Amino acid sequence: MRRWLYVLLLGLTGCGGDDAAPEASTLSRAELMDPTTCKQCHEDHYREWSGSMHAYAAKDPVFIAMNRRGQEETKGELGDFCVRCHAPMAVAEGATTDGLNLDELPDALSGVTCYFCHDAKSVTDDHNNPIELAGGVTMRAAISDPVKSSAHRSGYSTLLDRNHTDSAKLCGSCHDIVLPSPPAPAAVHLERTYAEWQSTLFAKEPARGGLTCGGCHMPGRDGVAADAPGVFARKVHGHGFPGVDVALDPFPEAEAQKTAIQTLLDTTLRLQICVQQLPGTARVELLLENVSAGHRWPSGAAQDRRAWVELRAFEQGSVSYESGVVAEGAPVTELSDPDLWLLRDRTKKSDGTDAHMFWEVASYDSNTIPGPVTFDKSDPDYFITHVTRRYPQQGSITGSPDRVTARVRLRPVGLDVLDSLVKSGHLSASVADAIPTFDLLPNDGDVTLEWTPEKTKDPKLGFTKLIDGVLAECVTGAAAVSQK
Template identity: 60%
Template structure:
């Protein structure tokens, strides 16, 4: 039987005149429903409704992986997945494993308004150790909230993106350590919060720091509630763009796509150099993490696939290419020794690649760290720069390229992982195919590639410049002059 929670039919009225609705204060059960919040907080609701927080318990890939994990561990996973994907369902005792989500009321699925805004304490750094008040007071980032009869309101540094403490609220779920057993080892699988803690951004925003919300919850001047007399404030967007997007019919998909592309397009600086020798050449690519306050890729980096596609031409003749992977194929199956793939390689107890997190015994990270200093003289300044040579080893490209194009692709979850779930019968082929490949395009709308090299572009400052590579002058171009080296 579907578990239902009552809604207040006149919930909108509870945001109005205090005398009229004094006896209509919302109950905890009513506040647990995002639909109730919509009555007074329509824009926040709209933003949340298309976010991955709202989609967390609906995502077919999450459901497929959780179902397979419960089967393969004989239920030992328990609430591990739904602690973050449906935390209210766990806390209300409505699920023990996430296998009955279709039977639950919407107020118990996903990361809801009530769940976040009722947190009063973060009791650890990973696996969702959050303590809720379980009352009818909602916490937020406004220091002097307007009194209302719908619910109690209270300022909380945990909910204020301008307070350093707010990062710990995000980090509680965005940092995952595997339970062992059933996993073969307590691997620190998702490390976004830990990565951020090691960057220059881990300090109060008033001192130049940047919290999770500083990037993923942009600010605007607006009212916090659709009620007469509520003043303009600095409020936070509730969209949380990253790299994941709904793959089924879901609200705000186009808006989320645009936000995701905006975030991705400013994440990296690209540098492309051609080292020309008599009759032969080599290509040298540098990727610099300039905007992510954590590694890139991050989050479920064991599932992410980021790689470089590069092509070199002389006139209409293709001299060299790497990373041109059809969308129906897994990039991990590409035999090219020069392929540049960024991810956390997950390895099982048998030493082979592991696609399912409960099989992971260790990780081999290959991601780009976030900055620890903006001073080029700092010994760790260049940890944000990763470079790669084409072709692999000591091979060289025959000829003299007159055009080289660079593209950077990202799969939020790799085709190889999705294929595994399809083959096991836990995910449909149509759902797999709905997971779209993304691309980083700093000049989106103006250029179809991340960066293009030509002799004339390399000779035109400030984006064109010369540098020495292995004692040979190289002609280079960059996507941004700000941090060219």
């Protein structure tokens, strides 16, 4: 108790400005490893981080369930593969070798902590957490001229500066995963977010028009980096790290996380509906464009993501055709729909059957949308971000639709994946019930893009074009402009 009282008092008094003597009163490495120590001077950063998926990484019941099942089914061969990124300090400190004891460890070793990122010295490879830690008491960050602190030494690192492409290496080291083989049948490059970013036009220095991971997922704001004398306002980074995943049990900042995720999703895709009216029938073409994601969409654990299109055609108020209409609480993969447009990676075992858990994966087929490589419309590569689907894929819609709606929906993890973990006894059904369904809202805050003959005459959003020599009337939406 006395030790923790001492740490608290030292943390509170260690936020001093230039008059402090860093060499004389620096916090110990053990104290700096505890995120609550950081909270004393960096309250806003701590609050944001405390609700992030970095803080949740080792507490996530889906991760815990999948890791436990993986260890059982591979007879321990999985080792520290998962926990290397979900609790890297626990691995670095020798506190775990397989992640099966994370509930016994202190918060200083749980998740992706402040210390883990801010102690990073170098990144030696592109995936599976090849981060080298300095193991010291100098906290590295993006500020090149930090105010001296009696709490710890401070240093600048391009790895922590979102305005430098080196920062993408730090993020990419865990957001890019190659499976260990064995136990997996092959060394499959399963999660490729960093590699995907490297292939886009964003993979340039921000000063030359590029955009790093932090440019989207750590948005800047004016503020102070620490609550301490002599610290002045400047541009600081957000530490909420929104993506698409959310906490599935009570966790701090839950609503703030969902709001940040929704903001990102709303700036990602553009939808376009074209309708060909034929004698007594009609055909619909839907286009999705990845406008601003700096990687494919969806990305990350795309084998577990479930993004899909819901499209409906109406005639005189009655539904004449629909695809992708999924009941609340129903797995989209169980939908009997030959026209379903499902955006995901489909993984396979060595025998070609579907692989449901990553350690079974021998190969994959990707049905995700590439990120932008050019904004030059005269370059053919401009259109790789534009993907289309005909509805229905075979035949036509009977009648003459007078209204067509489309929306894109997303579940961070498929209910089929969660159901498998529930059935195997590794996950509580209540957790599976908590998974949200996001609707992308790019069209001025409306969930759906709506086509009507009248809207195709709109001078800004309506137009006509030929599809296979047949005139189509079209309407387009627009992804909101993201404030990066």
